Amino acid sequence: MKENALDKAARAAGISLEYINAKGQPEAISDETKRALLAVMDNPDKGKKTPLPPVAVFSGSRKRQLTPQGRGEYHWQLRSEAGKKFEGTLVGGELFTLPSPLGQGYHQLTLSKGKQQWQTRIIVTPRRCYLPPALRDGEKRWGALVQLYTVRSAKNWGIGDFGDLQQLVQQLAANGGDFVGLNPLHALYPASPDFASPYSPSSRRWLNIIYIDVSQVVDFQQSAAAQKWWKSAKTQRALAEVRENDLVDYEAVMALKLTALRHAWTEFQPRDEENEEKRAFAAFVREGGDSLRYQAVYEGVQAERRAGNAQHWGWPAWPEGWRNSQLPDVQHWCEQNEDEIAFWQWLQFLAQQQFSQCWQVSQTLGMSVGLYRDLAVGVAEGSAETWHDPELYRLKASIGAPPDRLGPLGQYWGLPPMDPHVMKARGYQPFIDMLRANMRDCGALRIDHVMSLLRLWWVPAGETADKGAYVAYPVDDLLGILALESQRLRCMVIGEDLGTVPKEIISLLRNSGIFSWKVLWFEQQRDGEYRSPEEYPRQSISSASTHDLPTLSGFWDAGDLQLGEKIGLYPADAVQPLHEQRTAQKQALLNALHKAGSLPARSAKQADKLAMSPQLNQAIHRFLADTQSALLGLQPEDWLGMTTPVNVPGTVEQYPNWRRKLTQPLEEIFADKEVQKLLKTVSQRRKAN
Structure with missing residues (x-):
């Protein structure tokens, strides 16, 4: 059958003509969706006749x-x-x-x-990504998976910071751990700090300045004005309040930190240009180039505009003359505000210095992975990146997920996709720059929704998620570049491959040396049995849960189902079957624990009666420690028996996502006898198996 002109154009643009629907059957993409996505796309090479393409990648x-x-x-x-x-x-x-x-x-x-x-x-x-020598030699390592903002400590200002991260690294190393896995540290929105999702960033190239440990900043320590402000009763009251709060108060924390850092900036500015810190800052600014400059400009403009009008949350809500970094109004603002631009650049400098110090500490302590960062799948529509480089992003579309059994309407993430045609026309430089920024000062990079290297579900603006289509990305080229940067920066790669994973990418990821993610709750076979520890692939990281799933105790007590019912996530007739399914899962897990020798037989027959206890917690951690996965990631929430999740997917106002803190401060966690016992057990079993 001859292909019509619309289908031919869609296929040439990389738009898939069908997808597998919630029933597991192929479903055709509508002609309306094809036309809408073709209108959204930009192909810089269209109409050009050149002897060779703009880029050619040769792997292995x-x-x-x-x-x-x-x-x-x-x-x-x-x-x-x-x-x-x-x-x-x-x-x-x-x-x-x-x-x-x-x-x-x-x-x-x-x-x-x-x-x-x-x-x-x-x-x-090269053909494969980097692998640390210890893992190459067959060793198995474990670490902590930490949402940095959740960390409490005696010194932080109401949110986990890079000072806490350094302490975490030291404590983990002392207890046999090899790495701290982190949430995305991408730049968010200092002027709108309640936009707190680390997966909807302003930029994936720069850091979230809220993580700066102000107490470490020399110019804060040396500023008389800063110290007077710091010691005032008003400041100390505000500090005590944000520390004691069980949720991160982003507005209050950011206000405290920016006040302190502006005092410190006033102290830093008069330093002699030959001063070592001044020279290091100047070099940082030169290296950051336009990307750093316009990240700083965006933060400065956003702070000014939002102070004058609370509705001006980001550039899509600004007057038309401000909606692009190169417009005359913005350039005039830059000419008048060089000092303000330098301030925001300096905050990036401080953040990078402190994060780098954490990495150096991990290496001094002999950790093979040390730190791993998390790369979000995209940036938000109202981000600094889309404002400065709108050609790279398709602003009249969003990425998401097609309808499936768990989400019959699909998912709309509000993140404009990078255009693969523009990426290629630029010799993949945007992708390379992003990798380098995120592989800097760490031993591993986790790529969220790693299937994005192969394809992304694009939804035209104004449409529901079921009106989208898959758009192809140059997976072989991207995997090759990923391997090259991984080898050069000595940074291994972990792919978050949960959910719907197309068959064609599984072998590509494996052959490229990218680690798979194995979550205990999902490692059930068709008959309902859980996979035994020896069945976990070596080229993987295993964990009990993730930031999007219930904690270990939350799963066992079905707290996630109760919460979902309370806030209306599930239809009324779905709740009872979900509870029945959970009981069956718990029994299957008890059976697996008993079969693996992690739990006595008498305890494996009581799923409907057995409550979570330190003994059961230890048994699950023993099971995980015995897996053949080269890496194991454990959550502090599970050491502490916490039940509330940090994020409930599909919610915005119904639940305080990205705000819930740990129940204990760092100083108490690692002094806890039960935690010490658990971590000792994990370390011993990782070495023994």
């Missing part, structure tokens, strides 16, 4: 050959990343083999004919 031992289009003879010149130059002639339409030896890296190929020239970026990549 793949033959490095190209076939230039056109006729006649071209002169070619290739300049390697190391500066070596090769040149010669080639004929259009004939196979051209790149010169050898050409090492891994980023090279530039130029074709010329007469006065015309064409550039192609040549990227040569």
Whole structure:
């Protein structure tokens, strides 16, 4: 059957013509959706006739050959990343083999004919991502999975900070742990701090300045004005209040920190230009370039506009002359506010310095992974990135998920997708810059929704999530670049591959050395039995839960189901079957614990009667410690027997997402005898198996 023009155009743009629906059957994408997404897309190469594409990626031992289009003879010149130059002639339409030896890296190929020239970026990549020597040698390591904002301590200002992270690293190492896994640390919105989801950031290249440990900032310590403010009764009352609150009060915390940091900035500014810190800051600004400058501009403008009008939460709500970083009104503001721009750049400098120090501590302590960061799948519509680089993002679409059994209407995430055609036209530089920013100063990078390397579900603006379609991404190229940056920065890669995972990406991820994520609750087979510890793949990280799922105690007590019923997440007729399913899951887990030798037989027959206890908690942690996964991630919430989740997917106002703190401060957690016993058991079993 001949393909019609619309389908042909959609396929050429990477739009899938069908998807697997909630019933497990293929379902065609409507013509309306195809037209809407074609209208949204931008293909910079459309209509252009060039001998070669803008970029070519060669992975592993793949033959490095190209076939230039056109006729006649071209002169070619290739300049390697190391500066070596090769040149010669080639004929259009004939196979051209790149010169050898050409090492891994980023090279530039130029074709010329007469006065015309064409550039192609040549990227040569390894086949697999980096793996730390300890894991390469077959060792198994464990660490803590921490939502940094939830951490309490005697010193922090009502939110976990980089000072707490340093203490966490030290305590974990002392108890046999190898890493701290973190929530996304991406820049959020200092002027709108209640926009707190780490998965809807303003920028994935810069840090959330709320994590700065102000007490570590030398200029805060040395500023007389800062110390006077700090010691005042009013400040100390405000500080005590945010510390004691069981939820993070983002507005109050940010107000305290910005007041303190502006005092510190006033102390920093007069320093001599040859001062070591001043020189380091100047170098940081140069290296950050336009990306850092306009991140700082955005934060400065947003603070000013929101102070004048609370409705001006972000650039989509600003007057038209302010909705792009290059507009005259914005440029005029920049000319008048260089000092304000420098202040926000300095905050990024402080954040990066403190995070880097945490990484250095982990390496001094001999941790093989040390820290791992989390890369969100996108940025929010009203973000600094979309404001500064709107061409890269399709602002008239959002990514999400198609309808499935758990979400019959699909999911709409409110995150505009990066356009794969623009990424390719730019030689993948936006992707490379993002990886480098997130692989800096850490031993592993977790990629949220790793399937985004293959495809994303795009939903046209104004439509419901079921009116979307999958759009393809150049997965082979992206995996190659990911492996190259991973090897260069000595940063392993973990892929969050939960939920619907297309078959075609499973082997690609495995062959690229990307670790899979294995969550205990999901590791059930078709007959309902839980997989035994020895069945977990070595190239994986295992955990009891995640930030989107109930805690261990919450799962056991069905607190998540009770909460979901209370806030209206489940239809009335779905609640009882969910409770019955949970009872069956608990019994299956008890059976698995008994079979693995983690729990006595007498305890494995009482799922409907057995309450969560320190003994059962220990048994589940023993089971997890025995898995063959090279990495194991444990949540402090589970050490403490906490029942409330940190995030309830599908809610906005119904639940205080991203705010719930740990029940105990760091100083008490690691002094707790039960916690010490649990961590000792985990360490011993990870070494023994």
